[in-house]
Amino acid sequence: AQSVSQHNHHVILSEAASLELGCNYSYGGTVNLFWYVQYPGQHLQLLLKYFSGDPLVKGIKGFEAEFIKSKFSFNLRKPSVQWSDTAEYFCAVNDYKLSFGAGTTVTVRA
Amino acid sequence: SQTIHQWPATLVQPVGSPLSLECTVEGTSNPNLYWYRQAAGRGLQLLFYSVGIGQISSEVPQNLSASRPQDRQFILSSKKLLLSDSGFYLCAYSLVGTNYGYTFGSGTRLTVV
Numbered sequence: 596a597q598s599v600s601q602h603n604h605h606v607i608l609s610e611a612a613s614l615e616l617g618c619n620y621s622y623g624g625t626v627n628l629f630w631y632v633q634y635p636g637q638h639l640q641l642l643l644k645y646f647s648g649d650p651l652v653k654g655i656k657g658f659e660a661e662f663i664k665s666k667f668s669f670n671l672r673k674p675s676v677q678w679s680d681t682a683e684y685f686c687a688v689n690d691y692k693l694s695f696g697a698g699t700t701v702t703v704r705a
Numbered sequence: 706s707q708t709i710h711q712w713p714a715t716l717v718q719p720v721g722s723p724l725s726l727e728c729t730v731e732g733t734s735n736p737n738l739y740w741y742r743q744a745a746g747r748g749l750q751l752l753f754y755s756v757g758i759g760q761i762s763s764e765v766p767q768n769l770s771a772s773r774p775q776d777r778q779f780i781l782s783s784k785k786l787l788l789s790d791s792g793f794y795l796c797a798y799s800l801v802g803t804n805y806g807y808t809f810g811s812g813t814r815l816t817v818v
Contacts, residue, residue, distance in 0.1 A: 695749040
């Protein structure tokens with residue numbers, strides 16, 4: 596069974612700072628990769644996804660993620676965060692089912 | 706377009722009582738359906754998934770069961786709730802043969818007292 600590891604449990608940063616959240620997975624075959632976001636009191640929403648092609652994926656709200664196959668990684672980045680990016684972020688990997696990492700809580704201070 | 710409905714939003718139940726959470730999907734047929742439980746600091750844990758009516762696969766042995774009596778209906782049940790069943794339960798669907806990912810319902814916060 597595959598596993599998904601998110602390196603940071605809680606990240607606190609100031610507005611305009613850059614954000615990078617690490618994600619590694621264990622499965623060696625073909626996978627689909629996702630980042631989901633859950634804003635306080637809201638549904639889980641898809642932020643971006645990777646299936647094939649360009650390993651640098653652009654998502655909503657200025658987020659991007661880079662798939663590095665040799666490192667089994669799919670790290671999420673945003674160059675300049677806003678207070679509204681405060682949320683919990685989940686990395687997920689899909690072969691026949693969607694497996695999630697433990698999540699990273701991001702707190703952006705104004 | 707597809708939509709997913711999950712209810713109730715919150716539920717407080719005594720230990721030993723039964724449970725029934727319902728999830729329905731509209732706007733598509735033969736979706737794959739999933740029940741997840743979200744626990745703080747542990748991400749989302751897949752409990753059950755279904756690829757068709759009456760077909761249920763269990764990922765984690767526990768006090769819960771799932772059923773799919775109709776194509777777009779997925780029910781999570783328990784005969785006798787335990788305190789450890791408290792949590793946030795999410796239903797999700799995916800469309801067969803597509804790369805659209807999973808779409809999640811709004812979730813049910815279950816508190817067993």
